[in-house]
Amino acid sequence: MSLEDEIRGRGHWWIVIHPGTYRPKRAELDDLEAIMNRARVRLRGWDFPHFGDRDLIRRRMRSISCSTDWEYYREIWRLYQSGQFTYLIGIHEDWLDRLKDLGWGAPPALRDRGPLLGVGDSLFRMTEIFEFARRMALTPIGDESMHIKVEVGQINGRMLWVDSPNRVPMEHEYRAEIERFVMEDEIPTAELVAESRQLASRWAHELFTRFGWSAPVEMLQSQQDELRWQAS
Numbered sequence: 001m002s003l004e005d006e007i008r009g010r011g012h013w014w015i016v017i018h019p020g021t022y023r024p025k026r027a028e029l030d031d032l033e034a035i036m037n038r039a040r041v042r043l044r045g046w047d048f049p050h051f052g053d054r055d056l057i058r059r060r061m062r063s064i065s066c067s068t069d070w071e072y073y074r075e076i077w078r079l080y081q082s083g084q085f086t087y088l089i090g091i092h093e094d095w096l097d098r099l100k101d102l103g104w105g106a107p108p109a110l111r112d113r114g115p116l117l118g119v120g121d122s123l124f125r126m127t128e129i130f131e132f133a134r135r136m137a138l139t140p141i142g143d144e145s146m147h148i149k150v151e152v153g154q155i156n157g158r159m160l161w162v163d164s165p166n167r168v169p170m171e172h173e174y175r176a177e178i179e180r181f182v183m184e185d186e187i188p189t190a191e192l193v194a195e196s197r198q199l200a201s202r203w204a205h206e207l208f209t210r211f212g213w214s215a216p217v218e219m220l221q222s223q224q225d226e227l228r229w230q231a232s
Contacts, residue, residue: 003067004088007074011091011115011158013125014151017133018084019143020186024062026083026141032064033057036079039135041128043227048128049077049087071098083141085132089125091117091152093161106161113173117155117211118163120223123204126150127224130192130200137189146192149184152207160211174213181210197224 001009019026027035041048050068051057057066065078074090093116096105106116129150137146155176162169183203192199201220208215 003069003074004076007076007088007090008153010094011117011152011154013087013089013091014149014153015087015089015129016084016147016149016184017129017136018082018147019137019141020145020147021143023082025081027081029059029062029064029081031140032079032081035136035139035141036064038139039132041131041135043128043131044124046073048125048132049085050075072096083136083143085136091115091154092121093118106163110161113159114175115154115158116161117152117158117176119160119208119215120162120164120167122152122207123201123220123223124227126204126207127197127200127227130196130203133187134192134196137192142189145186145188147184147186149182150203152181154179155181155210158211160208160213170213174208174211176211178210181207183207197221200224 036049040051049066050073051066052068057064063078063080065076067076068074072090072092072095074095075088077085077087079085093105096111105111110116129148133146133148136142156179158176160170160174183206187199198221201217201224204220205215205217
């Protein structure tokens with residue numbers, strides 16, 4: 001079974017970002033890696049998208065791609081000359097069986113209650129998505145607007161959990177009753193540049209609402225301050 005099939009076989013994030021107007025060749029193939037380096041985000045310990053070993057970057061006819069398969073990090077990204085970017089990421093909690101050291105993850109009693117989705121990781125992932133889209137819009141493959149699609153798959157019956165040891169656990173059980181969460185929109189670049197964090201927190205709020213948890217957007221925005229923001 002391929003890595004992609006394995007990731008899609010469990011809970012996963014599927015992210016698609018592309019310019020509002022389609023042009024088959026916005027950049028030369030040789031320039032794509034430099035564009036990715038310019039746009040990628042380092043807000044926490046794992047970069048978005050993750051490069052890993054440069055030898056793992058593969059060149060296709062019209063795109064470059066890279067995959068990571070290490071412990072619970074299971075990811076595949078691709079960037080096309082048209083400016084389309086796709087990123088498939090496994091939900092970390094679904095791959096704890098691959099960890100050599102169970103120093104991370106929900107307590108066993110919580111894991112026994114079914115599949116989980118971390119609140120902090122989801123908020124930070126959404127923040128990374130929008131920050132990356134913002135930076136991508138300002139590269140040669142950007143446009144006056146950027147189309148963003150975020151899908152979180154295989155979430156039916158999945159429960160939210162507080163994955164930060166510095167925060168109080170959930171008082172109630174919040175579970176999804178839908179198979180997948182999907183949001184997409186075409187956002188003017190000017191708005192994306194000015195409000196990437198706010199957009200991310202709103203989309204995270206929409207995701208959590210599907211689990212029955214109406215997290216205040218202001219609270220989510222305050223948690224975004226924990227990330228390591230750097231100049232771009």
